[in-house]
Amino acid sequence: xxxxxxxxxxxxxxxxxxxxxxxxxxxxxxxxxxxxxxxxxxxxxxxxxxxxxxxxxxxxxxxxxxxxxxxxxxxxxxxxxxxxxxxxxxxxxxxxxxxxxxxxxxxxxxxxxxxxxxxxxxxxxxxxxxxxxxxxxxxxxxxxxxxxxxxxxxxxxxxxxxxxxxxxxxxxxxxxxxxxxxxxxxxxxxxxxxxxxxxxxxxxxxxxxxxxxxxxxxxxxxxxxxxxxxxxxxxxxxxxxxxxxxxxxxxxxxxxxxxxxxxxxxxxxxxxxxxxxxxxxxxxxxxxxxxxxxxxxxxxx
Numbered sequence: 286x287x288x289x290x291x292x293x294x295x296x297x298x299x300x301x302x303x304x305x306x307x308x309x310x311x312x313x314x315x316x317x318x319x320x321x322x323x324x325x326x327x328x329x330x331x332x333x334x335x336x337x338x339x340x341x342x343x344x345x346x347x348x349x350x351x352x353x354x355x356x357x358x359x360x361x362x363x364x365x366x367x368x369x370x371x372x373x374x375x376x377x378x379x380x381x382x383x384x385x386x387x388x389x390x391x392x393x394x395x396x397x398x399x400x401x402x403x404x405x406x407x408x409x410x411x412x413x414x415x416x417x418x419x420x421x422x423x424x425x426x427x428x429x430x431x432x433x434x435x436x437x438x439x440x441x442x443x444x445x446x447x448x449x450x451x452x453x454x455x456x457x458x459x460x461x462x463x464x465x466x467x468x469x470x471x472x473x474x475x476x477x478x479x480x481x482x483x484x485x486x487x488x489x490x491x492x493x494x495x496x497x498x499x500x501x502x503x504x505x506x507x508x509x510x511x512x513x514x515x516x517x518x519x520x521x522x523x524x525x526x527x528x529x530x531x532x533x534x535x536x537x538x539x540x541x542x543x544x545x546x547x548x549x550x551x552x553x554x555x556x557x558x559x560x561x562x563x564x565x566x567x568x569x570x571x572x573x574x575x576x577x578x579x580x581x582x583x584x585x586x
Contacts, residue, residue: 290324293317294332295353298346301339358421374564375404382427385507386548387411390526390576391427391569398568405561413481413506418553425552425562427569429483432551439551440566443573447486447543449493450527450534451520462520462537468496472519474510477503485543490522529579 296306297317307317325332332346342350382391387409395407416422419436426432432439449462456462459471475490476482480503494501502518504510511531514521520537524546528534550569556562 287324287327290320290327291349291353291356293320294324294349295357297321297333297340298342298350298353301341303340355420361421374402374560376561377406377408378425378561378565379408379410379423380425380427380565381410381412381416381423383413383429383506384411385524386427386429386526388506388508389511389524389530393530394568394572397572398565401568402564405564407565418551421553424556424559425550425565428549428551429546431547431549436554437551438554438557439549442548442550442569443577445524445526445546445548447483447489447522447546448525448539449520449537449541450514450523451537452515452517452533453535454533455514455517455519456535456537458517465493465538465541466496468493468498468520468538470499472500472502473498474502474504474513474519474521476507476510476522477505480505483543483546485546486522489541489543493522526576528583529576532583 293306293310293312296309297303300306300309303314303317303321306312307314310317321332328345328349330345331343332349333340334343380391388411392409395409398407399405410416410423415428416426418424418426418432419434427442429445431441451462462468462471473490473493475493476486478487478490500519502513504513507523507527510521510523511527513519514523514534515531523534525542528536550566552559552562552566
């Protein structure tokens with residue numbers, strides 16, 4: 286089977302249009318169309334249904350597109366390994382993690398990584414959905430649970446707990462919260478129970494809601510929860526790592542917290558020798574050591 290025709294087919298199937306695929310491939314629409322017809326003749330099948338709004342894959346086309354997607358991911362992985370220099374760290378690294386951890390902990394620390402490796406390009410993908418690393422949806426992930434796939438290298442980084450926080454100004458204005466029952470006098474800010482989140486956070490929120498909270502402000506990520514707390518809307522449920530960068534936060538009800546949430550770094554076995562992965566892994570580990578030291582200093586102070 287002609288590799289060039291498969292490459293053109295994949296671009297057309299991905300774009301849903303001969304014109305858009307041609308723009309991507311720097312080919313004319315007629316050239317793309319000829320290649321698709323030639324591939325269909327070689328396979329003796331129809332790959333696309335043509336209509337006024339574009340192209341739709343036939344059942345046979347879907348089968349071939351699944352195969353070319355898999356091939357493309359493998360080629361990207363091979364290309365990434367080839368591009369890794371023996372001495373230098375450069376090129377694109379696709380990192381995925383949750384919205385909360387990515388915005389509140391990881392992104393503010395990335396300047397330290399770029400200072401050391403200015404030619405590195407980080408593509409940070411923040412979403413609660415777990416991306417498929419072996420299928421190359423991302424190169425490396427930081428996840429709030431241990432990955433279950435066997436073909437991943439994983440390293441436990443640290444543990445996180447969800448705790449209650451408010452600002453100093455809020456406490457001064459609304460009074461101290463000395464017992465869990467006092468929550469019934471305050472607005473609770475938290476992730477909505479319908480949002481994707483760690484089970485430990487959901488359990489803590491359910492427990493707090495049992496105290497007849499009079500007012501609730503829910504957001505679908507911890508960045509939004511933090512903004513609500515910082516702006517004095519009430520008492521918020523937040524991961525404990527936020528206190529390092531937001532010293533104005535005061536912990537409320539220190540005896541009340543979620544269960545432990547493990548944080549893992551994971552990447553595909555095939556990227557074991559990647560210089561970019563090694564640089565990112567070492568950077569994260571160094572930042573966590575620094576984070577732990579600062580947290581200890583805050584606790585002692």
